[in-house]
Amino acid sequence: MELFFLCGLTLFVLFVITSLLAIFSSSRKTNGCCSGASLPPGRTGLPFIGESLEFLSTGRKGHPQKFIYDRMDKYHSRVFKTSILGEPTAVFCGAAGNKFLFSNENKLVTAWWPDSVNKIFPSSLQTSSKEESKKMRKLLPNFLKPEALSRYVGVMDSIAQRHFGAHWERQSQVSVFPLAKNYTFWVASKVFLSIEEPEHVARLSRPFNVLASGIISIPINLPGTPFNRAIKASNIVRRELSTIIRRRKIDLAEKNASPTQDILSHMLLTCDENGKYMDEMDVADKIIGLLIGGHDTASAAITFVVKYLAELPEIYQKVLKEQMEIAKSKAPGEFLNWEDIQKMKYSWNVACEVMRLAPPLQGAFREALNEFTYAGFAIPKGWKLYWSANSTHTNPECFPEPEKFDPSRFEGNGPAPYMYVPFGGGPRMCPGKEYARLEILVFMHNITKRYKWEKLLPQENIIVDPMPMPAKGLPVRLFPHTTTA
Numbered sequence: 513m514e515l516f517f518l519c520g521l522t523l524f525v526l527f528v529i530t531s532l533l534a535i536f537s538s539s540r541k542t543n544g545c546c547s548g549a550s551l552p553p554g555r556t557g558l559p560f561i562g563e564s565l566e567f568l569s570t571g572r573k574g575h576p577q578k579f580i581y582d583r584m585d586k587y588h589s590r591v592f593k594t595s596i597l598g599e600p601t602a603v604f605c606g607a608a609g610n611k612f613l614f615s616n617e618n619k620l621v622t623a624w625w626p627d628s629v630n631k632i633f634p635s636s637l638q639t640s641s642k643e644e645s646k647k648m649r650k651l652l653p654n655f656l657k658p659e660a661l662s663r664y665v666g667v668m669d670s671i672a673q674r675h676f677g678a679h680w681e682r683q684s685q686v687s688v689f690p691l692a693k694n695y696t697f698w699v700a701s702k703v704f705l706s707i708e709e710p711e712h713v714a715r716l717s718r719p720f721n722v723l724a725s726g727i728i729s730i731p732i733n734l735p736g737t738p739f740n741r742a743i744k745a746s747n748i749v750r751r752e753l754s755t756i757i758r759r760r761k762i763d764l765a766e767k768n769a770s771p772t773q774d775i776l777s778h779m780l781l782t783c784d785e786n787g788k789y790m791d792e793m794d795v796a797d798k799i800i801g802l803l804i805g806g807h808d809t810a811s812a813a814i815t816f817v818v819k820y821l822a823e824l825p826e827i828y829q830k831v832l833k834e835q836m837e838i839a840k841s842k843a844p845g846e847f848l849n850w851e852d853i854q855k856m857k858y859s860w861n862v863a864c865e866v867m868r869l870a871p872p873l874q875g876a877f878r879e880a881l882n883e884f885t886y887a888g889f890a891i892p893k894g895w896k897l898y899w900s901a902n903s904t905h906t907n908p909e910c911f912p913e914p915e916k917f918d919p920s921r922f923e924g925n926g927p928a929p930y931m932y933v934p935f936g937g938g939p940r941m942c943p944g945k946e947y948a949r950l951e952i953l954v955f956m957h958n959i960t961k962r963y964k965w966e967k968l969l970p971q972e973n974i975i976v977d978p979m980p981m982p983a984k985g986l987p988v989r990l991f992p993h994t995t996t997a
């Protein structure tokens with residue numbers, strides 16, 4: 513009881529101190545502007561809390577775009593001010609806002625992540641010194657570019673087949689979201705680390721899931737808080753990864769492991785332009801960063817593909833036709849390859865349309881490096897800037913009849929630049945885009961060639977927190993095809 517009281521008191525004192533600091537710093541940040549231009553119109557809401565509650569609650573009700581569109585209508589269609597996560601923030605809207613933020617990276621703006629992320633990753637790509645982060649940005653695309661990934665297609669397919677064998681076969685109904693997470697984690701364990709045995713994968717995924725769920729949380733490090741659990745979990749994952757990394761170094765030196773077998777080998781053997789290799793802790797954090805960046809995003813995308821295919825039988829039929837043609841061209845036991853992926857054009861247009869309507873990441877933050885003017889308004893140094901996929905994806909000016917599911921939007925040249933941004937844009941564009949494309953398509957191949965399915969909860973709510981997910985995990989009834997390829 514006394515311990516409980518002590519914890520409560522400490523929390524209260526911390527809350528008061530943080531609020532006072534936040535009020536002080538936000539009034540300092542929101543008032544001062546030296547250019548003479550006025551700040552963007554908008555509302556900063558209550559001290560410290562700002563408009564965070566409205567921002568989060570529109571997402572939890574499944575309509576994150578409402579927060580953006582209401583304010584675009586009320587204040588300004590190009591930029592408005594708000595305060596989210598205790599920070600004065602300018603929300604940049606529309607294709608012009610995306611273009612401005614994406615093309616001014618490291619000139620006027622730089623990446624910014626909430627405090628909780630910084631503290632969990634002392635040396636990660638998001639938070640290490642800016643130089644460290646830039647170096648990593650240069651290296652990452654090498655591990656994740658199409659040529660490097662092309663040889664992983666068969667590996668992804670083999671994991672997908674094992675996943676379907678273990679979790680879907682002999683089931684008449686399944687919950688899609690947890691299974692999509694199982695699949696993406698299993699694929700990542702194999703492609704990043706050559707780990708494929710389910711027990712070993714589970715040993716990593718258990719602490720990893722605790723880490724992932726506490727990464728965007730109030731950064732109070734007291735026993736029992738999600739943040740505290742995330743820090744402990746990150747230490748467990750790091751220890752496990754350190755063991756794997758040390759073992760791999762020995763195996764590479766003794767030629768018992770191949771330099772191209774997975775992303776870990778690539779990372780250990782790639783040096784920067786000064787000939788410097790990453791140290792063990794750095795490699796571990798980079799791997800965790802990739803797992804975090806790629807796990808929930810890709811599983812959300814896969815879950816929504818399954819949801820839309822259940823709701824749109826004519827689209828399902830076209831995907832099925834494309835995938836069955838590929839399935840029929842394969843010899844028994846032959847895995848998918850890079851050429852097969854290139855044939856999945858319609859399926860990828862479907863996945864793109866799914867990510868237009870349900871972007872896995874709603875947007876991301878930047879920080880103003882110096883004061884500058886945008887759309888005639890002053891943006892003070894240090895302000896946080898937010899771009900939002902929703903300000904273009906469901907905007908009729910960018911996508912006519914935005915509520916209509918129409919994969920043909922992606923035919924030919926596809927949408928105009930800066931309108932379709934599920935993977936962001938500019939120098940910080942998602943380095944895992946191509947990897948995500950492969951794993952989503954491999955999953956679409958494996959599910960459609962085996963099943964047709966229907967939703968068990970036709971009106972299941974969608975929650976966006978911070979990724980979109982069906983409130984009950986998307987339970988579906990499965991109808992296996994009579995003959996599977």
Ligand code: HEM
Binds near residue numbers: 805809939
């Ligand atoms: C459908 C799946 C995915 C979506 C929608 C997605 C979306 C995004 C977006 C929008 C950003 C940019 C955020 C910004 O502007 O600051 C980003 C960054 C990032 N993504 Fe992805 N991502 C996906 C899959 C992946 C995968 C599979 C990986 C890893 C293999 C990955 C690794 C990363 C990393 C490391 C960053 C940070 C880059 C940086 O800070 O410069 N993502 N992702």
